[in-house]
Amino acid sequence: MTEIFLEDVAKTFLINGAILPVLAGLTVQVEAGEFVSLIGPSGCGKSTLFNIICGLTAPDRGRVMLGGRDDVPAREVVSYMPQKDLLLPWRTVLDNVILARRAVGREKSAVQKEARELMPLFGLTGFENSYPAELSGGMRQRVALMRTVLAHRRVLLLDEPLGALDAITRTRMQQWLLEVWNNFKQAVFFVTHDIDEAIFLSDQVYVLTPRPAKVCLHLTISLPRPRCAALLTDPAFLALKKKIMLALQV
Amino acid sequence: MPRLDWFSGPVNKGGRIWPALLCLLAFFLAWEAGVRLLAIKPYLLPAPSQVFGTLVEMLPLLARHSQSTLLEAVTGLAAAVVTTLVLAAVMDLHPWIRQGIYPLLVVSQTVPIISIAPLFIIWFGYGILPKVVVVALVCFFPVVVSLVEGMQSADSDMVNLLRVMGYSRWQIIRLVRFPAALPAFFAGLKIAGTYSVMGAVIGEWLGAVNGLGVFMTRATHAYQLDRVFAAIFIIILVSLLIYALIELLAHLAMPWYYNEKEK
Numbered sequence: 001m002t003e004i005f006l007e008d009v010a011k012t013f014l015i016n017g018a019i020l021p022v023l024a025g026l027t028v029q030v031e032a033g034e035f036v037s038l039i040g041p042s043g044c045g046k047s048t049l050f051n052i053i054c055g056l057t058a059p060d061r062g063r064v065m066l067g068g069r070d071d072v073p074a075r076e077v078v079s080y081m082p083q084k085d086l087l088l089p090w091r092t093v094l095d096n097v098i099l100a101r102r103a104v105g106r107e108k109s110a111v112q113k114e115a116r117e118l119m120p121l122f123g124l125t126g127f128e129n130s131y132p133a134e135l136s137g138g139m140r141q142r143v144a145l146m147r148t149v150l151a152h153r154r155v156l157l158l159d160e161p162l163g164a165l166d167a168i169t170r171t172r173m174q175q176w177l178l179e180v181w182n183n184f185k186q187a188v189f190f191v192t193h194d195i196d197e198a199i200f201l202s203d204q205v206y207v208l209t210p211r212p213a214k215v216c217l218h219l220t221i222s223l224p225r226p227r228c229a230a231l232l233t234d235p236a237f238l239a240l241k242k243k244i245m246l247a248l249q250v
Numbered sequence: 251m252p253r254l255d256w257f258s259g260p261v262n263k264g265g266r267i268w269p270a271l272l273c274l275l276a277f278f279l280a281w282e283a284g285v286r287l288l289a290i291k292p293y294l295l296p297a298p299s300q301v302f303g304t305l306v307e308m309l310p311l312l313a314r315h316s317q318s319t320l321l322e323a324v325t326g327l328a329a330a331v332v333t334t335l336v337l338a339a340v341m342d343l344h345p346w347i348r349q350g351i352y353p354l355l356v357v358s359q360t361v362p363i364i365s366i367a368p369l370f371i372i373w374f375g376y377g378i379l380p381k382v383v384v385v386a387l388v389c390f391f392p393v394v395v396s397l398v399e400g401m402q403s404a405d406s407d408m409v410n411l412l413r414v415m416g417y418s419r420w421q422i423i424r425l426v427r428f429p430a431a432l433p434a435f436f437a438g439l440k441i442a443g444t445y446s447v448m449g450a451v452i453g454e455w456l457g458a459v460n461g462l463g464v465f466m467t468r469a470t471h472a473y474q475l476d477r478v479f480a481a482i483f484i485i486i487l488v489s490l491l492i493y494a495l496i497e498l499l500a501h502l503a504m505p506w507y508y509n510e511k512e513k
């Protein structure tokens with residue numbers, strides 16, 4: 001089943017009277033259970049596209065279909081992890097991660113119990129009652145990711161979830177992210193700047209041009225899973241990387 | 251030195267209370283010496299030692315009067331806070347409502363309360379009510395401004411995220427806007443708290459049976475300035491008490507905020 005289908009989506013912003021075309025007709029597709037990455041230069045409109053998918057921004061033209069229909073509210077299909085972690089500073093880790101789940105009126109104690117059981121998977125054991133300000137950057141991102149996963153939607157929209165991490169932590173988190181993905185079987189739509197990361201994680205990669213963004217390359221990554229770090233130097237991997245670098249003109 | 255860590259008001263900014271106490275002591279010594287050397291009449295300016303004597307002597311009476319003043323101040327403050335909460339939630343419904351009400355609030359603040367306070371005696375009699383109304387009016391403005399501005403400062407991305415999760419407007423006010431406004435709100439509440447006792451005393455000047463305001467009026471008319479100063483001392487104490495109470499409330503209401511500040 002197709003979870004996200006975007007057809008010819010375009011968006012132009014007006015900034016102080018100046019016209020800023022951001023998206024110039026994008027067509028993108030995310031199938032159920034798939035890991036799909038979106039890669040493109042900074043400021044090309046990736047976050048804008050995510051805002052359109054979850055209904056925060058209206059597209060100028062084009063079609064947005066979620067779960068095969070275009071009349072379902074986004075919140076029933078997708079769970080969004082914005083670029084900023086946006087944890088509520090006045091809530092503990094435990095109360096933050098259950099926020100999305102509670103929105104649909106689930107009983108608090110049951111949701112809390114589920115969250116407690118999943119703390120080890122997200123490496124947050126012992127921090128249930130800490131406030132976000134007491135956590136490191138990487139931990140905050142894991143809390144935000146846990147909040148997004150716990151919503152139990154069919155699609156996760158992750159906007160640069162590993163953006164604020166150093167290279168070492170990042171590689172470890174990529175492995176771990178695949179583990180989480182395996183665990184929950186949700187489709188993931190993933191924004192990144194990192195070519196290696198996109199190939200390593202994904203089934204599909206969409207490469208965007210600078211603003212106004214168009215899809216300039218759509219790659220299917222059929223490297224076998226489970227994937228490990230050795231893959232990064234595999235010739236097949238490098239061939240894919242070369243293609244993407246060409247498309248991005250770097 | 252035992253640090254009163256819940257009392258982080260202006261007195262011990264920088265962590266030490268001693269410099270302020272020393273200055274105060276020097277001030278009292280100079281006052282005492284001045285009064286004695288120049289032989290100033292007690293009905294013009296009593297010496298601190300005399301004020302202290304009066305204070306000890308009148309303590310039971312002052313305690314009784316300060317009870318009613320404290321009650322009026324706290325009730326008025328609470329009334330201002332409740333009104334503010336309701337109003338702030340209503341103003342958050344639509345920018346138009348806010349733009350309609352907010353300027354009126356600012357204008358209302360320019361009405362001199364001391365000049366309309368006598369009307370409250372006419373309308374509400376000599377009981378506690380007119381004093382509570384004066385206190386509420388005095389306290390209302392700092393509280394409402396701090397809360398509304400605080401709610402505006404809430405991160406709009408955070409609000410959007412909760413909207414995507416499926417939260418309703420009221421839930422978002424409760425989960426994001428009010429908590430985000432708490433630090434500003436408590437800053438305003440501290441200002442209001444120090445105004446509140448003054449408001450109650452002004453209310454009592456206009457006519458009352460009990461309260462520090464009445465006590466002061468009587469003492470002034472009898473040229474018992476030692477009593478006036480004793481009452482002023484008690485007023486300061488009561489104001490500080492309210493301030494400390496608010497500081498304590500702030501710590502209970504936003505442990506996360508003080509956590510962050512300590513870091």
Ligand SMILES: Nc1ncnc2c1ncn2[C@@H]1O[C@H](COP(=O)(O)OP(=O)(O)OP(=O)(O)O)[C@@H](O)[C@H]1O
Nearest residue numbers: 013014015022041042043044045046047048049083
């Ligand atoms: N609400 C808005 N109003 C006006 N302009 C906007 C708005 N949102 C985004 N833009 C503009 O649209 C362009 C694309 O922004 P967007 O955040 O989507 O880029 P991005 O691809 O996510 O970049 P990055 O990789 O740096 O996060 C930017 O030039 C930005 O200034």
Ligand SMILES: [Mg+2]
Nearest residue numbers: 046047083159
């Ligand atoms: Mg972005």
